[in-house]
Amino acid sequence: MSPLTVAVPTGRLLHDAVRLLERAGLHARGLGDDRRLLVDLEGGARVLLARPTDLLTYVEQGAADVGIVGRDMLLEQGRDVYELLDLGFGACRAVVALPEERAEQLWRPGHALRVATKYPRLTARYFEQVARPAEIVVLYGSVELAPLVGLADGIVDLVMTGRTLRENRLREVAEIAQSTARLVVNRSSLSRSRRTAELVATVRALCVQEAGRAGG
């Protein structure tokens, strides 16, 4: 029997993801503190650390049984994995943002926007749906820079507090999607690996507990 492999994303979801695994009985404390990317845990489980953009590839191809990933990545990449649980943490929104002083002028219907984003598919789908013409510039780093230097009219990006937008004099004009962290599972692991099913059940129970506490 191969060990249970859980893929955990580096970056903004790491802390909460590790905390969740701890509560689910996988002792992953200290994960991400050093440079190890594959960490064996007690009891034959292991955790692999992956960039959020890569994580779904590991789960889809079966290199990991279970993963934790933002809904934004699921919407962008459209992979063949089971999205089973909304974990509640890592809340953020994907929005269209334009330079404050020109927002109204740029957002008028019929104006062909140049949009910089790390989410080309999500962005293209949105502009198709609202029937606005748009040209997409794909960037991998800080997209807020693009409108400041004239590379694009505006951006599509994730916002949590809106602080980055304000600091770069950008204003949200439309919300494209809301995102939280999700538990995703490889299709065949769910049927073939008992430990995967057990972990899903444990995390589901934790989520219900959490929701009960939040509701009460």
Added chain:
Amino acid sequence: MRIRRAERARWRQVPAGMRDQTAAEVAARRRAEERLRETFARWGYHEVATPAVEFYETFLHGAGPGVGDRLLKLVDADGEVLALRPEMTVPLARLAATRLLPGGEGPLRLAYVAPVFRGQERGSGRHREFTQAGVELIGAAGWRGDAEVIALAADALRAVGLTDAAISVGHAGFLRGLLATLPDGAAETARELLYRRAFAELEAAVPPGPALEALRSLPVLRGPTALARAELLAHAAESREALAALAAVLEGVEAHAPSVRVEVDLGLIRDFDYYSGIVFEAHGPAAGLPLLGGGRYDDLLARFGHPAPATGFAIGVDRVLDVLDCAPASRPTVAVRYEDQAYRQAVRVALVLRRAGLAVVALPDGAAGPLAACTVRVGPDTTVVSGAAGEVATAFDDVLVVVRAALETRA
């Protein structure tokens, strides 16, 4: 304006998702394909072939507009839009409905082993050209047909050495019944979420009630108790009928092949939307993508003008080979080495050995050549066969006998 990659770098590469195959890879593939062909033939399925390229419209007509994005398209000299086949079920349905069924007698048992193509696959590391081997049973309604193709699928996996594969079986009607109880808008959204397998998002899209409960439990409606648990969730008539049909098929498969591991999986949703009844997949010992998939598609043939119930499956030959990691038994090579003045004798020796079915390479003395199981050295006056057992001088007429003996000692 797009900056193109330098042509100079391009010709070293093949397009993304395409690949070359070495002699060893091709040998392993051929062996697997031959075993699959043989298995299909033993079950009375006859291999047919269709063109790799068809009208774009054919695929849309068969598999629905959603398939358009997944096709590798091209435009011919007349401006006609063509597409490379993304799978074989639609081409075979077209072939059967337009040519084989009219005036013929059913049911048809068709098999194929053929490369298929995808325009852009979701996910990296996926192939855009790969081989599918499968069957279609056309003109047979009911559980016996489904049981036959599932048992054949298991037998085919066994034939290529996958004895520990597990087959998951579901039924599209169970889900259809659940969705039918929802208000129109919610049903459409739920269907879209389920195609994306976004179970976590159902709660926001579907009003609370028994249907939501059932939809949310789809991923866990699998295993030995799944049918019993599903009974409690199935309120729509169509869902209940689906469960009864599923039970009958499982019994049928069990009759065919008691040792095959078959598991109920009501959360199984296949990518192609022509499936109407039983759906199934098989998974290998390791996690990953399914090795084969199939199911019943009773409405597809009607789209091509000749209604007929049908069921079938396709094995991903490349995925099977990935799992098997089998080194093919290569046939031993005989090297015929010659001195320059003995060229004519040497190539005649080589011809005699080849006619007898051996793999022979003729080479000048000292030239680089393949690793040989046995070497025949041909000089102007002498012929010496050397193998594991030592060297034997022989006359031209006896070369074949001596070489065979040398190869046998090696074995």
